[in-house]
Amino acid sequence: MRTTTEAAARRHSKLLIIGSGPAGYTAAIYASRSALAPMLIEGLQPGGQLTITTEVENWPGDTRVQGPDLMARMGEHARQLGTEIIQDYIVEVDLSRRPFVAVGDGGARYTADSLVIATGANARWLGLDSERLYRGKGVSACATCDGYFFRQRVVAVVGGGNTAVEDALHMAHFASEVYLIHRRDSLRADKTNQARLLANEKIRPIWNTEVAEVLGDGKKVTGLCLKQRLSGESSTLPVDGLFVAIGHDPATSLFKGQLAMDEDGYLLVTPGSTATSVAGVFAAGDVQDKHFRQAVVSAGMGCMAALEAERFLINTQAGASQAE
Known part of the structure; x- marks a missing residue:
């Protein structure tokens, strides 16, 4: 056959x-x-x-x-x-x-x-094993698709271009707090988007920082392990969701x-x-x-x-x- x-x-x-x-x-x-x-x-x-x-x-x-x-x-x-x-x-x-x-x-x-x-x-991903583990459990690459599920939750967006800034602004409509994590000290997004983001009280930029690991309880995301690129210092950021917006x-x-x-x-x-x-x-x-x-x-x-x-x-x- x-x-x-x-x-x-x-x-x-x-x-x-x-x-x-x-x-x-x-x-x-x-x-x-x-x-x-x-x-x-x-x-x-x-x-x-x-x-x-x-x-x-x-x-x-x-x-x-x-x-x-x-x-x-x-x-x-x-x-x-x-x-x-x-x-x-x-x-x-x-x-x-x-x-x-x-x-x-x-x-x-x-x-x-x-x-x-x-x-x-x-979608481009960060390449972390923990990121792969929690895809669909709090990790997403589409804020417009999944943002609604994070109403009154704390979320983080990774990236520094227009997509990341637009995703952070979109999430500010739903989430109680939004962290924008960027590995550099300035954004690549256009000036208009940058101004909107910096004027939004719900959004907190975290500069010169990378996501080292996605933390969770096996069923959902509970936080992120962050690494400061200049000092090498590590810290934990409690969040309910992570949106990867790096292209x-x-x-x-x-x-x-x-x-x-x-x-x-x-x-x-x-x-x-x-x-x-x-x-x-x-x-x-x-x-x-x-x-x-x-x-x-x-x-x-x-x-x-x-x-x-x-x-x-x-x-x-x-x-x-x-x-x-």
């Missing part, structure tokens, strides 16, 4: 979707409803970043839902409509000509007339040299569209969105990408017919 990957070897589709988060699954749903019979390659983390998120309270229609459950429902929705979901990881692409070619980790080759890239972005890395290394990107590696698209620099290739979700990084925004982009891919295929087919 052949494996899923073997069965997919040298497979062709009108639309290939790389990535399986909200953007990828939504693109698959819309493409299936348009009778494009899409194939979707799940990648290393089927369901994307929401599979490591516990409770989600900002998904329309669900007062509260577990992230993994939401992704499972979206995947099943796409499958029921006819999307072929393949367990594989793309390691190579050729976008220089059509049909586009994508090569899986096991050597399977997928060709497609159009392509939706929904590979997402990964994201878009999963775009696969497309370097083939698609236009900004200085941070995010795919560039036509304003108001998901179209990339290569005709027939569309980008949806965090792979091109460095500002919002919300599941509902990614889903909307997935819808756009599928509809634009359908339009591209119709126009391409019409052009070919006229040429004949």
Whole structure:
């Protein structure tokens, strides 16, 4: 009996979707409803970043839902409509000509007339074992996703750029007290954000300091072990939550040299569209969105990408017919 990957070897589709988060699954749903019979390659983390998120309270229609459950429902929705979901990881692409070619980790080759890239972005973490232990138990990389759970609690935000400052300001709406921990003595954020942060009585900056360890009782975060960079002195800071805001890395290394990107590696698209620099290739979700990084925004982009891919295929087919 052949494996899923073997069965997919040298497979062709009108639309290939790389990535399986909200953007990828939504693109698959819309493409299936348009009778494009899409194939979707799940990648290393089927369901994307929401599979490591516990409770989600900002998904329309669900007062509260577990992230993994939401992704499972979206995947099943796409499958029921006819999307072929393949367990594989793309390691190579050729976008220089059509049909586009994508090569899986096991050597399977997928060709497609159009392509939706929904590979997402990964939050940068501090790299601590204790940080990994308490992810989803008080440690988060998304203040706008999880801030609501820390109403009237004490929290800390790590970072010194705009994201960190904006996260601290956002958390000040919910938390009783917010500590902004930065390894330097000044912020990289723009002056307007800095002024807002320094004027907020709930926010207390802690300069020249690093988080050495996340403390907890096994079930939740209870504090942080801090290290002062100049003196080397250690101290303990009692907090209920830690938000890591040191940036994201878009999963775009696969497309370097083939698609236009900004200085941070995010795919560039036509304003108001998901179209990339290569005709027939569309980008949806965090792979091109460095500002919002919300599941509902990614889903909307997935819808756009599928509809634009359908339009591209119709126009391409019409052009070919006229040429004949």
